[in-house]
Amino acid sequence: MKETIHSYDDLLKMLDHLLKEESEFNWDNFYSDRDRKVPFFENHPDENLVEYIEKKRIKAGKALELGCGPGRNAIYMAGNGFHVDAVDQSEEGLAWAKERATEHGIQVNFIQSNIFDLGIEESAYDLVYDSGCFHHIPPHRRMGYIDLVKKALKPGGFFALTCFVLGGELGGAAITDFEVYRSRSMRGGLGFTEEKLKEIFHDLKTVEIRKMRDMEPESSQFGTSALLAALFKNETME
Structure with missing residues (x-):
């Protein structure tokens, strides 16, 4: 890695490197052990996503999922009439997702990529759907994330x-953006409040922000009140 900053992109890459030095987490290793007792490893869609679709708050169309992992939400959307592009940088996660889609006879366009190279x-x-990717986005990449969402949406x-x-x-680390860089760590993922999400995504209309509903292990849906579920609408005119 070159150590001279000539551009905004150089600055972003430097900050990526600064945080990565302290991180040993590897998503391929994480997804390689499919027997882990992780609730969202089950092939069950998020309960909020199911509600949006079943109550027709969102109609079927073209969907982009950011950080799809083993594909549970992408497969659900595709099974309910969506044409889905599902993105993840983990080869192991996508291999599992493709196997699941094939088993269910579902067509999803899985893409291996860092979302910022997409x-x-x-x-x-x-x-545009994101289940658990955003809280792993470091603060210096947040503006790029927002731009990606706004660019993607009709x-x-x-x-x-x-x-x-x-x-x-x-x-859900309760730390400031500055503290991320002071400690060179996101402490496993940043925590958010309703007010903070409204502030970050202020260019979009807030439709609803609530805690996810806790779902029982035997349920066909995933849900936990340790996560917020937020829905925004792009009211930009063509």
């Missing part, structure tokens, strides 16, 4: 995400 058509998606399209509650039992 080339997408502008204003192409009716829904006028009238929806952006939905689930993320750690501030100080939640599953994670």
Whole structure:
């Protein structure tokens, strides 16, 4: 890595490197052990996503999922009439997702990529969905994340995400953006409040922000009140 900053992109990469030095977490290793007792390893969609679709708050169209992992939400959306592009940088996670899609006879366009290297058509998606990716985005990448969501959405399209509650039992570090760099760590993922999400995504209309509903292990849906579920709408006119 070169150590001279000539551009904004150089600055972002330097900050990526600064945080990565302290991180030993590897998503391929994480997904390689499919027997881990992790609730979201089950092939069950998020309960909020199911509600949006079953109650027709969001109509079927073209969807982009950011950080799809083993594909549980992408497969659900595709099974309910969506044309889905599902992105993840983990080869292991996507291999599992493709196996699941094949088993269910579902067609999903799985893409292995860092979301910030993703080339997408502008204003192409009716829904951008993120289940657990955003809280792992470092603060210096947040503006790029917001730009990606806004670029992807059609006028009238929806952006939905689930993320750690501030100080939640599953994670959600209660630290400032500055503290991330002082400690060179995101402490497993940042926590958010309703107010903070509204502030970050202020260019979009807030439709709803609530805690996810706790779902029993035998349920066909995933849900935990340790996560927030947020739904926003792009009211930009064509």
